[in-house]
Amino acid sequence: MVVLRTPRMGRRRFTRERSTAAFTTLVTWLIAIVMFFPVLWMVLTSFKREGDAYTDPPKFIFRPTLTEYHQVFSGGAGPPFEHSIFVSLVSVALVLLLGIPAAYALSIRAIERWRDVLFFFLTTKMLPYVAAIVPIYIIALHTGLLDNDWALVILYTGFNLPLAVWMIRSFLLEIPKEMLEAARIDGANIFVEITRVILPIAMPGVAATALICVIFTWNEFFFAYFLTATKGPTVPVFMVSFLQSEGEYWARLSAAAAVACLPVILAGWIAQKQLVRGLSLGALK
Amino acid sequence: MSFAARRRAGPRRPVPEAGSRRAAWLRRMPLLPALIYMIVVTQAPFVVTLWYSLRSWNTLTPGSNKFVWFDEYKLVFSDPTFRAAVLNTVKITASSVILSMLLGTTLAVLVNRKFVGRGIVRTMLITPFLVMPVATALLFKTTIYDPIFGLLDWVLSPFGVHQVNWVGTHSVAAVVAVLVWEWTPFMMLIVLAGLQSESLEALEAARVDGASTVQTFVWITLPYLRRYIELGMLLGSIYLLQAFGEIFILTQGGGGDGTATTNLPYYIYELAFNSFNVSEAAAAGVIVVIATEIVATITLRLLSGLFAAAEAMG
Numbered sequence: 068m069v070v071l072r073t074p075r076m077g078r079r080r081f082t083r084e085r086s087t088a089a090f091t092t093l094v095t096w097l098i099a100i101v102m103f104f105p106v107l108w109m110v111l112t113s114f115k116r117e118g119d120a121y122t123d124p125p126k127f128i129f130r131p132t133l134t135e136y137h138q139v140f141s142g143g144a145g146p147p148f149e150h151s152i153f154v155s156l157v158s159v160a161l162v163l164l165l166g167i168p169a170a171y172a173l174s175i176r177a178i179e180r181w182r183d184v185l186f187f188f189l190t191t192k193m194l195p196y197v198a199a200i201v202p203i204y205i206i207a208l209h210t211g212l213l214d215n216d217w218a219l220v221i222l223y224t225g226f227n228l229p230l231a232v233w234m235i236r237s238f239l240l241e242i243p244k245e246m247l248e249a250a251r252i253d254g255a256n257i258f259v260e261i262t263r264v265i266l267p268i269a270m271p272g273v274a275a276t277a278l279i280c281v282i283f284t285w286n287e288f289f290f291a292y293f294l295t296a297t298k299g300p301t302v303p304v305f306m307v308s309f310l311q312s313e314g315e316y317w318a319r320l321s322a323a324a325a326v327a328c329l330p331v332i333l334a335g336w337i338a339q340k341q342l343v344r345g346l347s348l349g350a351l352k
Numbered sequence: 353m354s355f356a357a358r359r360r361a362g363p364r365r366p367v368p369e370a371g372s373r374r375a376a377w378l379r380r381m382p383l384l385p386a387l388i389y390m391i392v393v394t395q396a397p398f399v400v401t402l403w404y405s406l407r408s409w410n411t412l413t414p415g416s417n418k419f420v421w422f423d424e425y426k427l428v429f430s431d432p433t434f435r436a437a438v439l440n441t442v443k444i445t446a447s448s449v450i451l452s453m454l455l456g457t458t459l460a461v462l463v464n465r466k467f468v469g470r471g472i473v474r475t476m477l478i479t480p481f482l483v484m485p486v487a488t489a490l491l492f493k494t495t496i497y498d499p500i501f502g503l504l505d506w507v508l509s510p511f512g513v514h515q516v517n518w519v520g521t522h523s524v525a526a527v528v529a530v531l532v533w534e535w536t537p538f539m540m541l542i543v544l545a546g547l548q549s550e551s552l553e554a555l556e557a558a559r560v561d562g563a564s565t566v567q568t569f570v571w572i573t574l575p576y577l578r579r580y581i582e583l584g585m586l587l588g589s590i591y592l593l594q595a596f597g598e599i600f601i602l603t604q605g606g607g608g609d610g611t612a613t614t615n616l617p618y619y620i621y622e623l624a625f626n627s628f629n630v631s632e633a634a635a636a637g638v639i640v641v642i643a644t645e646i647v648a649t650i651t652l653r654l655l656s657g658l659f660a661a662a663e664a665m666g
Binding site for chain 1: 380474485486491496503538544590597600638640652
């Protein structure tokens with residue numbers, strides 16, 4: 068906000084503006100704390116004993132314990148994490164492998180009709196995937212990909228590729244033309260141009276794209292649930308197993324949720340400057 | 353204005369070269385793997401969906417897999433649950449999108465000033481979007497919505513609200529509240545991007561002309577933000593139309609007269625995986641695709657408008 072201070076402005080007006088500003092700041096902080104509270108509560112509850120998690124009124128002061136975190140890992144969280152890590156890393160690697168050259172062909176040395184291709188990618192992002200679950204399930208069943216990490220790798224690559232192409236393209240467009248021309252005069256071919264000239268400059272953008280793809284991959288539940296439920300659950304599917312739990316389990320649920328969310332929350336915090344760009348497919352910065 | 357696409361570095365028109373078919377293909381080469389991949393992975397399942405939708409396949413009924421043209425569509429349209437699901441989808445999507453946009457815009461305005469701890473506040477505010485939606489739904493269902501030990505009960509008990517079965521009796525509100533919590537950061541970030549690209553001169557001019565902060569916001573900032581608000585709402589709609597995990601966990605599509613939170617994704621899930629009615633689910637799927645395409649077309653127009661504007665700005 069621009070505050071213009073004229074000499075005529077009296078001391079009273081000045082104090083009033085300052086107190087308004089302080090009040091606004093206070094309100095902002097309060098709303099932020101309320102919005103953040105469920106996350107904070109998850110963390111607090113995860114350090115409780117089950118007995119401390121079920122109290123009316125809720126307990127804010129208690130003796131913290133790591134019991135539930137131990138329980139989560141001894142209670143079968145290991146394999147889901149391995150599945151999720153494998154699926155996320157492989158699919159994001161595939162996305163970059165396919166997406167970077169595609170973004171190049173849609174920006175730096177653009178093909179004819181690049182606009183049509185770009186919008187084709189976008190429309191695929193808008194297809195309601197629930198409509199495709201039946202054939203995908205049947206195809207997976209017949210190709211032996213049911214309960215197989217690769218089924219998810221293939222699908223998640225398809226989800227994230229349009230986003231990655233749009234986003235990386237928006238970063239490539241920012242590379243100064245002169246640098247590319249210099250490389251071309253030096254006789255660099257496409258491969259050298261991409262690996263030696265473009266990637267070093269666009270690396271922060273590519274990294275942000277990868278982080279945003281990880282967020283979506285890690286959190287995906289719909290396909291994971293139907294395609295891997297019995298043998299190879301990913302973390303979200305593992306989380307849902309708490310739905311069937313009987314008895315007191317809030318502290319353990321919170322510990323599991325905290326561990327499950329941590330990688331993505333960190334990724335999001337690191338990439339937060341680029342988050343809006345990813346979410347708007349590169350349209351906004 | 354700080355749009356990502358700029359003409360200065362914008363895509364250059366391909367220079368036509370005589371007899372350069374080879375050159376054109378070389379140009380296309382880097383694109384082809386991604387393009388073919390997307391066509392196979394996204395279009396093929398929909399072709400299969402279309403095929404199933406014209407048959408009458410119920411996996412529980414042997415010999416039911418026959419070609420019946422549009423009979424399954426007629427079944428879907430005559431199903432009262434389908435009609436309820438359409439209404440529920442509109443209700444849940446519209447209220448989540450509108451509420452998260454209102455809250456997101458408010459937060460964006462509040463965060464778009466210099467104050468102590470701005471970075472921390474911003475970080476706190478984007479976190480709900482990052483939390484795994486399945487975990488969010490589970491945590492809300494237990495630690496927040498629980499009628500006895502839940503936080504909501506504790507917060508509201510001074511007001512005489514006690515032991516309310518939130519998920520059971522206010523199921524739509526319970527689902528919408530979770531969706532709004534998840535999507536407010538998304539809306540905030542989009543509007544914030546708009547606010548930060550607004551020209552300071554216009555705001556200064558308004559101030560010099562004696563406009564109050566509120567007047568400036570209503571008459572200058574809001575009209576300027578329109579594009580961003582539309583973009584956020586449309587992108588949000590496309591994602592929220594597909595809400596499934598939250599409903600699956602919180603209400604299992606129930607509430608009200610029994611199906612108050614059954615939206616279209618949940619309806620299709622029930623048809624396919626509880627009734628084993630593959631063809632009817634496929635037909636419902638095709639209908640949802642068509643409906644979504646309508647929303648998507650509007651979004652595309654808007655996006656291309658944004659990009660055109662960005663390029664024209666140069």
